[in-house]
Amino acid sequence: MTVSVRVPAKVNVQLAVGAARPDGFHDLANVFLAVGLYDEVTVSASGGGLRVTCSGADAGQVPLDRTNLAARAAEALASRYGLVPDVHIHIAKDIPVAGGMAGGSADGAGALVACDALWGTGASRDELLDICAELGSDVPFSLVGGAALGVGRGEQLRTLEVGGAFHWVFAMAERGLSTPAVFREFDRLSAGVRVPEPVASQELIEALAKGDASALAGAVSNDLQPAALSLFPELAETLSVGRGAGALATLVSGSGPTTAFLAENAEAAEHVAEVLLASGSCRAARVTEGPASGATVL
Ligand code: C5P
Numbered sequence: 422m423t424v425s426v427r428v429p430a431k432v433n434v435q436l437a438v439g440a441a442r443p444d445g446f447h448d449l450a451n452v453f454l455a456v457g458l459y460d461e462v463t464v465s466a467s468g469g470g471l472r473v474t475c476s477g478a479d480a481g482q483v484p485l486d487r488t489n490l491a492a493r494a495a496e497a498l499a500s501r502y503g504l505v506p507d508v509h510i511h512i513a514k515d516i517p518v519a520g521g522m523a524g525g526s527a528d529g530a531g532a533l534v535a536c537d538a539l540w541g542t543g544a545s546r547d548e549l550l551d552i553c554a555e556l557g558s559d560v561p562f563s564l565v566g567g568a569a570l571g572v573g574r575g576e577q578l579r580t581l582e583v584g585g586a587f588h589w590v591f592a593m594a595e596r597g598l599s600t601p602a603v604f605r606e607f608d609r610l611s612a613g614v615r616v617p618e619p620v621a622s623q624e625l626i627e628a629l630a631k632g633d634a635s636a637l638a639g640a641v642s643n644d645l646q647p648a649a650l651s652l653f654p655e656l657a658e659t660l661s662v663g664r665g666a667g668a669l670a671t672l673v674s675g676s677g678p679t680t681a682f683l684a685e686n687a688e689a690a691e692h693v694a695e696v697l698l699a700s701g702s703c704r705a706a707r708v709t710e711g712p713a714s715g716a717t718v719l
Contacts, residue, residue: 423465426535428527429455429566429713430516431559432589432674432681434629434637437619438644441608446558450619451571452581452626453562456589456711460524461513461719462491462531464539471495471506477514482597490529490556495536497552502542510535519597521649521675523559527716530563534716550578559675566715568629570621585632586710587683588690590668592659592703594678598652603676606648619644638669638683649677656680659702666696 431453439448473492475483487493491510499506510532516524530553537544544552553560558575568581628636650656650673659680660671667689668682680703684690687708694706 422539423463424535424538425461425463425719426531426716427459427461427719428531428563428716430458430522430524430527431455431562432522432591432711433643434641435622435625436643436645436675437621438607438616439619440611440616446574447604447607448573448619449571449575450621451575452568452621452629453571454568454583454587454629454711455562455566455713455715456591457709457713458516458522458591458707459713460516460527460531462528462535463511463513464495464532464535465509466539467507467509469507472509473512474509475512475514479514479518482518483512483514490525490560491532493556494529494533494552497555498533498536498540498542498544501548501552502540504540504542506536508536508539517593517679519599520593520679521598521673521677522591522679523563523675526557526559527563529553529556529560530716534564534718538718564716567712570626581626582630583632583712584630586712587632587634587637588685588687589709589711590663590682590684590690590693590697591674591707591709592663592680592682592697593705593707594653594656594659594680595704596678598649598676598678600676603645603648603652606652607645610648610651634669634683634685641670641672641683643672645676646673649673653678655702659697662697662700662702663693666693668693
């Protein structure tokens with residue numbers, strides 16, 4: 422028996438970051454929107470041991486050892502139910518690696534849902550969400566999808582209403598960025614400054630609820646953007662090209678380096694993608710929509 426699960430990428434339409442906490446994490450007001458770029462995680466009995474394989478253009482950058490969140494998810498579920506994780510996990514990867522789009526988190530959530538179905542553990546949604554939160558701050562959102570406000574370190578979710586589809590372009594960068602390194606750069610840039618408590622934007626939440634792209638464009642923000650640009654200055658050019666091509670809003674996705682462009686409609690999104698590609702300021706440009714569904718068994 423094999424089980425395949427499709428899991429979406431995300432963009433943070435708001436990422437408000439507070440000061441570093443004693444545990445090193447940062448309190449966030451993190452508005453996630455799942456978008457239609459997906460990884461597919463397929464699990465089957467391995468006949469002995471846990472094995473991870475990966476396919477796709479970026480497969481060479483994906484760790485296949487126990488640091489892979491998909492492997493950790495399978496181990497966490499097995500240990501909770503007293504099982505041995507004899508499973509082969511295959512990741513068909515389409516979400517950029519180290520891109521700020523929660524690709525690793527998606528694989529963690531996907532493997533968890535897939536192993537739950539394969540092993541018939543029958544874990545409740547709350548149990549799965551608990552395991553997700555232990556695996557990483559963005560993993561619970563990969564499970565639920567849609568749109569949500571994440572507080573705490575981003576793992577405590579409140580589902581948000583979305584009144585329509587938003588059109589996006591994502592520009593993939595030539596190299597990745599490490600999320601901890603971007604948070605460290607945020608700390609360095611904000612040293613000596615009083616960092617305000619992160620607060621979710623009501624205006625942004627209303628724009629999502631109305632499905633109003635112009636209003637959303639006026640409300641998006643990412644407090645990690647200056648840190649990502651500081652570590653990867655070439656991204657400023659990519660953002661500027663997208664703005665020049667008519668994007669309603671431009672921002673770094675999460676901790677980057679993928680850049681996100683909100684467009685008025687599908688046609689405008691195609692145009693932004695063409696201009697970005699032709700400019701040579703990114704490795705690839707993908708057009709998609711959000712919101713997308715969370716982890717789904719196929
Ligand atoms: O939770 P996760 O393992 O995905 O986080 C990766 C890293 O990102 C953490 O080790 C930490 O450096 C940083 N982080 C943070 N504050 C958050 C979430 C992540 O500082 N709320």
